[in-house]
Amino acid sequence: MAEILVLVDHVDGNPRKPTLELLTLARRLGEPSAVFLGAGGDTTIETLGRYGAQKVYVVDAPSVDEYLVTPAVDALTQIAASAEPAAILLPSSLDGKETAARVALRLGSGLITDAVDVTARDGGPVTEQSVFAATYQVTAHVTQGVPVITVKPNATAPEPAPATPAVEKVDVTFGPVSAAAKVVDRTPRTRSDRPELTEADIVVSGGRGVNGDFSVVERVADALGAAVGASRAAVDAGWYPHSHQVGQTGTQVSPQLYLAAGISGAIQHRAGMQTSKTIVAVNKDEDAPIFELADYGVVGDLFQVLPQLVDEIDRRRV
């Protein structure tokens, strides 16, 4: 069976959840081979194997951390040239998408970005995408070269399929442009104890209506074991970090439950949340567009409704 290259997204050697999802998807198309860039940790190979990687290509070169994107492009193109994979899957992150674009150009391949599902068909992979603020679902396939596909988080649930991967160290010859866009300084994001926005089953978001005080939103999130999201208005006001912004220019989420508090429901916000399974809104304006999408809505003051909700959750849980 043909190899399917999967670019590993990791923090200090720990593969992030979307990588495990990619390995799971790759098994539908062929034999997953993980491409790992950087210095691995003790359990890196084992983790990749647990989710079905038959092979792990390791490129341990300082360049991959010192320069933006292009070292990964050199590495993937070089590995693809010898492995002749049937497809290349990457995470739909900033780096993932740009790496994919350049790899596709170099290989003469077609590219599909932001897939929310990938399945196998006779001629190769078929993808599903959500477009136009998630109002359309598009089915597409690559018609030229080795398909290069970036996949959004949560496209599938990671399923273990234990394997003992063959490890192959690769010496990559980096091109001149690879030493051009230099990473001068890197500040890792501080992790909270809450689930990550893209990975959470439940997201509780606050908007301008929160009026500067996100603690009321955080309390609901914690009662439900949810991630915290925010509208751009709330982020722009400096009430919550940008990494929590939901929408067109923030993160696109698709959880089981999305609770919007004090958010009007502008098209750019909807673009990031309207594929959620269940949507609940609390807003004091009964004409707020967010109610058009809501499976359940409360017209009221969030400072009354949310604390009562938390009390009620606590009461129901004892």
Next chain:
Amino acid sequence: MKIVVCVKHVPDATADRTFTEDGTTDRDSVDSLLSELDEYAVEQALRIGESGPDDAEITYLTVGPDDAKDALRKALAMGGDSALHIDDEDIRGSDAFGTSLVLAKAIERHGFDLVVCGMASTDGGMGVLPAMLAERLGVPAVTHLDEVTVAEGSVSGRREGETASVRVHSALPAVVSVTDRCGDARYPSFKGIMAAKKKPLESLDLSGLGIEPEQVGRSAARSAVDRAVKRPPRTQGEIVADEGAGGSGLAVFLTAKKFI
């Protein structure tokens, strides 16, 4: 210093956007405008021009049908010097590979020290064009910048990634893309709008760029849409007014749905 700003004319995101029969974006049924995310690129280019080198010369570039000129006029009304419009029937239906080829040829022909793009177009929204441009031009790309500074032949900025915030630096020539967080775009003044009418706007077709028709357009596209299905619009559920028990009512709903 030559700055080229890539701007796209896109269907209004607040209107109902659709597809045509052949699976390409329908550009006729809704009004189009300068992509809001490219206004940030225009703004940053203008600021770079204002802050630094007095020989800065700003040119806007678009690939699109005839009315894409509107996007160029809007940008020129904000500031800058000239515009370049690439239009050819054969470009219709191009994917990012085709579009990036046309943009790259036009940029090479014009000459550049810095190319400024938006973070993504608000219609296609792949966010890959700046990287493809850099690849084709053989120059570095510093993308998704929340802050950008150009000084002494180099560009630097801050990029918020998923797991870290990084400071990046590159020598020019380079391609950059900027986010909607790098500073609000200015509104064109009346004077600006009048001045824009007199600024040079050149139109070129494929032959002017030495591109063969087979290299672009739908036939050169490297992926194909099997189908585009409109999602059933979400239906509104129960909306209740809070009369003192709104939070409890919500808890009942969430319990029924097994979230509690």
